Amino acid sequence: MNIDVNAVPTPSYVLDLGILHHNLQILASVRRKTGCKILLAFKGFAMFSLFPVIRKYLQGASASSLDEARLASDEFGGEVHVYMPAYKEEEFSEILSYADHLVFNSFSQLERFKDKVLASPRNISCGIRLNPQYSEVEVELYNPCARYSRLGVTEKEFQPEKLDNIQGLHFHALCGQNADSLTHTLDRVEAQFGEYLHRMVWVNFGGGHHITRKDYDINQLCRLIDRVQDRYGVAVYLEPGEAVALHAGVLVTQVLDIIRNEINIAILDTSAAAHMPDVLEMPYRPEIAGAGLPGQYEHTYRLGGLTCLAGDVVGDYSFPDPLTVGQKLVFQDMAHYTMVKNNTFNGVRLPSIGIYDPERRTTKIIRSFSYEDYKTRLS
Numbered sequence: 001m002n003i004d005v006n007a008v009p010t011p012s013y014v015l016d017l018g019i020l021h022h023n024l025q026i027l028a029s030v031r032r033k034t035g036c037k038i039l040l041a042f043k044g045f046a047m048f049s050l051f052p053v054i055r056k057y058l059q060g061a062s063a064s065s066l067d068e069a070r071l072a073s074d075e076f077g078g079e080v081h082v083y084m085p086a087y088k089e090e091e092f093s094e095i096l097s098y099a100d101h102l103v104f105n106s107f108s109q110l111e112r113f114k115d116k117v118l119a120s121p122r123n124i125s126c127g128i129r130l131n132p133q134y135s136e137v138e139v140e141l142y143n144p145c146a147r148y149s150r151l152g153v154t155e156k157e158f159q160p161e162k163l164d165n166i167q168g169l170h171f172h173a174l175c176g177q178n179a180d181s182l183t184h185t186l187d188r189v190e191a192q193f194g195e196y197l198h199r200m201v202w203v204n205f206g207g208g209h210h211i212t213r214k215d216y217d218i219n220q221l222c223r224l225i226d227r228v229q230d231r232y233g234v235a236v237y238l239e240p241g242e243a244v245a246l247h248a249g250v251l252v253t254q255v256l257d258i259i260r261n262e263i264n265i266a267i268l269d270t271s272a273a274a275h276m277p278d279v280l281e282m283p284y285r286p287e288i289a290g291a292g293l294p295g296q297y298e299h300t301y302r303l304g305g306l307t308c309l310a311g312d313v314v315g316d317y318s319f320p321d322p323l324t325v326g327q328k329l330v331f332q333d334m335a336h337y338t339m340v341k342n343n344t345f346n347g348v349r350l351p352s353i354g355i356y357d358p359e360r361r362t363t364k365i366i367r368s369f370s371y372e373d374y375k376t377r378l379s
């Protein structure tokens with residue numbers, strides 16, 4: 001990405017339109033080859049100013065709350081698919097006004113709400129989320145099939161006698177994985193639930209497919225989609241979040257101070273806790289343009305955030321030259337699971353949001369935040 005870091009205020013998330021287009025073209029090629037439909041999972045990326053661009057390539061959106069469903073209906077268009085671990089009585093009729101597909105997490109939720117769905121003047125297709133009890137996700141926090149998971153119905157709890165109003169099955173068991181993991185997961189899904197797939201209209205493979213990563217095996221994904229579509233006569237849906245915005249955005253920050261406590265420490269005008277919470281939750285180490293592992297270059301620093309949380313540390317990085325106050329640092333791959341998850345902890349202001357257009361070579365800030373954004377979340 002060739003953005004002019006001096007042209008943006010810090011901190012700012014800046015999205016590269018060229019990379020977004022590139023990712024979307026890859027996703028569109030999967031649709032072209034297989035006829036499957038691909039939805040944007042808002043939980044991973046919901047930059048609505050870009051929905052008109054994304055909508056040219058993807059067929060709809062996957063929402064996991066009332067507000068995401070409304071955003072999908074108001075701003076994205078196309079098909080609106082909703083799944084929530086549990087629906088609330090007081091929200092349900094509004095959700096019905098937006099949803100085209102509604103996935104239930106349990107048969108008890110289906111029983112509770114099915115009459116309302118049937119009474120709706122809209123033609124809503126219902127599904128059940130499965131838990132194949134198989135996943136290759138190693139981090140427990142992100143493993144939908146970890147022991148005792150609340151997400152989806154296991155084979156043992158499945159109630160085929162209640163499938164009358166169910167047209168689809170949904171599973172989501174991947175997280176940033178390649179098609180080999182999908183192969184193994186799908187084998188389990190078919191072994192456990194294959195007989196019911198024959199009765200369905202659609203199957204949703206969930207998200208977690210790293211389709212836009214360089215080493216992703218797209219041909220294998222297409223083979224699996226074809227297999228399921230041919231074998232069961234169903235339409236296949238994918239609902240990636242991360243793959244849509246993978247490597248498409250950066251977070252531009254600035255060094256505010258450099259101190260020493262046995263090691264060199266730089267304090268930045270961002271926060272791992274507030275602006276890139278997955279760095280602490282996952283945890284993972286974001287790349288910084290021009291920086292390396294500790295000791296790789298001559299000058300190593302611990303990079304810390306602006307909040308008073310002791311653990312608000314992004315990690316240890318080395319640089320060829322000493323850092324200086326005012327220097328800009330650019331964190332890579334910061335478009336997904338950042339804007340949608342950030343918060344105003346400590347009153348730290350949210351990063352601005354910008355778009356880099358490689359064709360025009362322009363960087364434009366499209367949203368800035370203020371004291372009001374902090375205050376309106378409190379009372």
Ligand SMILES: Cc1ncc(COP(=O)(O)O)c(C=O)c1O
Pocket residue numbers: 041043044062083172174175176206207208209239240241242243
């Ligand atoms: C049900 C469901 N669908 C889709 C996604 C999107 O996953 P990803 O952003 O990893 O593609 C998630 C992520 O947690 C999910 O829980």
